[in-house]
Amino acid sequence: MDQDEVWRFTVAMYGRDGVAKLCLELQERCGLDVNMLLFMFFLGQKGLAPHSVCSLEEAVRDWRDNVIIPLRQTRRFMRDDPRPDAQELRQKVKSDELQAEQIEQHILCDAVQPIPSEDPFSAARAYLSPNRFDLEQDDCDQAVSRLIAMMGLLSAP
Template identity: 70%
Template sequence: MDHEDVWRFTVEMYGRDGVAPLFLTLQERCGLDVNMMLFMFYLGQKGRAPHSISALEMAVKDWRDKVIIPLRQTRRYLKNQPRETAQALRQKVKSDELQAERIEQHILCDAVETIEATDPLAAAHAYLSPNRFDLTQAECDDAFDQLCRLMGLR
């Protein structure tokens, strides 16, 4: 799997109007892994799906829990610190967090075993489900439909 192609897709989709705020709301509300969701969309656009979403979740769990989440928490803490030096540090942590997100995508690319997908949205829809997140089916479906619309995938 081409790491750079996955990253380009991620940056393009995440940068579309309304996509980032919706992803961040889902991340805060229920712990959605934005990288994982974007990776599911990417695979679908390539006519592929993961053989096991759970295996991918396990592949990135430690990295996410021990690197990405602590960096995110640190960046958020620094946001309201008044010192210029704290804000400079916040920018560095923000850059490091972005690099950590990119490494997570490399982990996903290296770990994924794919199967053919006839529905390009099936993997992403399967990931965003009440089985994984504290959301109702209607909430999952609504968020999924909004993401697809905002990213131009429907």
């Protein structure tokens, strides 16, 4: 799996109008991993799905819990600090957080065992489901549909 292609897709999709806002809402609401969700959309656009979503979650869990989340918490803690030097440090932490997220994408690329999929959104639906998150099925379906529209994704690989 081409790590650079995955990262370019992730950055491009996250930058589309409304995508970041909805992804961050889901992250805050139920602990969704935005990188994982965007990776699932990437796979679907390639006509693929992961053999096991659970194995991918396991592959990134330690990295996410011990690197990404602490960096995010540190960055957020400094958000309202009025000191210029604190804001300068916050920008460095933000850059490190972004780099850590890119490393998570690399972990996903290395860990995925892709299988063919005729449904370009099956992987995203498998990840964003009531089986994984404290959400109703309708909430999951609506979020996936909204993201598909906002990202302008193709309905067939």
